[in-house]
Amino acid sequence: MAKLSTFTKLIAAALVSQSVLAATPEQLGNELTPIGAPKAAQGDIPAWDGGLTTAPAGHKLGANLPNPFADEKPLFVITAETAEQYQEKLSEGQLAMFKRYPDSYRIPVYPTHRTAAYPQAVYDATKTNATNARLTEGGNGVENMVEGGVPFPFPENGLEAIWNHIVRYRGGSLVRTSVQVTPQSDGTYTPVRFRDEYTFRQNLEGLDPTKDKNVLFYFKQDILSPARLAGNVLLVHETLDQVEEPRRAWVYNAGQRRVRRAPQVSYDGPGTASDGMRTTDNFDMFNGAPDRYDWKLVGKQEMYIPYNSYNINSSEHSYDDVVKAGHVNQDLARYELHRVWKVEATLKEGKRHIYAKRTFYIDEDTWQIAAVDHFDGRGELWRVAEAHNMMFYDYVVPYFAFEALYDLNSGRYLVLGLTNEEENAYDFGVKRSHKQYTPSALRRSGRR
Structure with missing residues (x-):
């Protein structure tokens, strides 16, 4: 049977x-x-x-x-x-x-x-993408894509299907306050409170069409609590083709009051404050290259x-x-x-x-x-x-x-x-400009 x-x-x-x-x-x-x-x-x-x-x-x-x-x-x-x-x-x-x-x-x-x-704009973009969008050579990016729409509504392979998830519409921009927990086996936990935000490139105010063409979206994550972690900030410029141009990431360490590049924020690098329980590319179920x-x-x-x-x-x-x-x-x-x-x-x-x-x-x-x-x-x-x-x-x-x-x-x-x-x-739909997602802005926003 x-x-x-x-x-x-x-x-x-x-x-x-x-x-x-x-x-x-x-x-x-x-x-x-x-x-x-x-x-x-x-x-x-x-x-x-x-x-x-x-x-x-x-x-x-x-x-x-x-x-x-x-x-x-x-x-x-x-x-x-x-x-x-x-x-x-x-x-x-x-x-x-x-x-x-x-x-x-x-x-x-x-x-x-x-x-x-x-929204209707997503449907319109998807219809255009169904004819025009295609994977870049090697499958590490998508070209001729109207952003916001599904690039491959009729996927012919696994890469096309996963790209549909990676670039999917998420409101254009979002600010979210949420909690992450990593319970012990008995269920006890300490909540880690985050303030996340992202803005897809095409939703930036005053977008410079010649700047950051390979960036999909900009992401910033502030840790609000507990006190031992509060004030640490992660900034990411999420590139589309991360083989051609690796993800750009910086962290602000509140204890050191310094901004540093963060190449470990990729693939199976440890997720923020996750107690080793997730990889970087586990975030959003799967992200990155x-x-x-x-x-x-x-x-x-x-x-x-x-x-x-x-x-x-x-x-x-x-x-x-x-x-x-x-x-x-x-x-x-x-x-x-x-x-x-x-x-x-x-x-x-x-x-x-x-x-x-x-x-x-x-x-x-x-x-x-x-x-x-x-x-x-x-x-x-x-x-x-x-x-x-x-x-x-x-x-x-x-x-x-x-x-x-x-x-x-x-x-x-x-x-x-x-x-x-x-x-x-x-x-959803918050307004942000490119200057709010720079390492210098990250340094200025640091506190504690």
């Missing part, structure tokens, strides 16, 4: 691949959503009807989002005892989590809502992924409510059945990275990575990542409520992006 199921999945993946290759730009917004997913209902996955784009009356822009599905109950809950019967719609990492935490890890499955939506891996587009499949995660992100729940021993409080989580692109990244011969293989599951309606399985040099599953997706309908931006990265060996994990206890945590 298992062999038949696997064969059926392979046939389905092949059919999906054929339909993608046959798709045309004219179908975007018609038979397909404006960014390339099937629009009609198929099986247990409903039709896409434009997504969720309206906030309730009285909602204050940027405030904690009300849950539009608060009255819904799970259709069923997958537990360690029942996981095997749902394995075709679970990742290897999710199955491993059931084995690692059989008494507490569960997946509550709710009705599927295809809430993803983007893809050149150390061979990328294979496996195909599409249906999968239970975190989606419409309003409840676990609610201000009604404290960080203590969310953060538990071993993993986040799965009773507060929401999973739905969605189609994902499966992409396998295998470390190239002669290249170095602590992850020898990674398997990515990319949501078809947002091109955001929903889950990642990370394998070590022995080929064993090591870390499992899940992104709890949420549609920021007040700004019309799909983004993450938070990202979780679980270490199966140590029993510890990291959560990045918690905002339950923050007030007005998100502000």
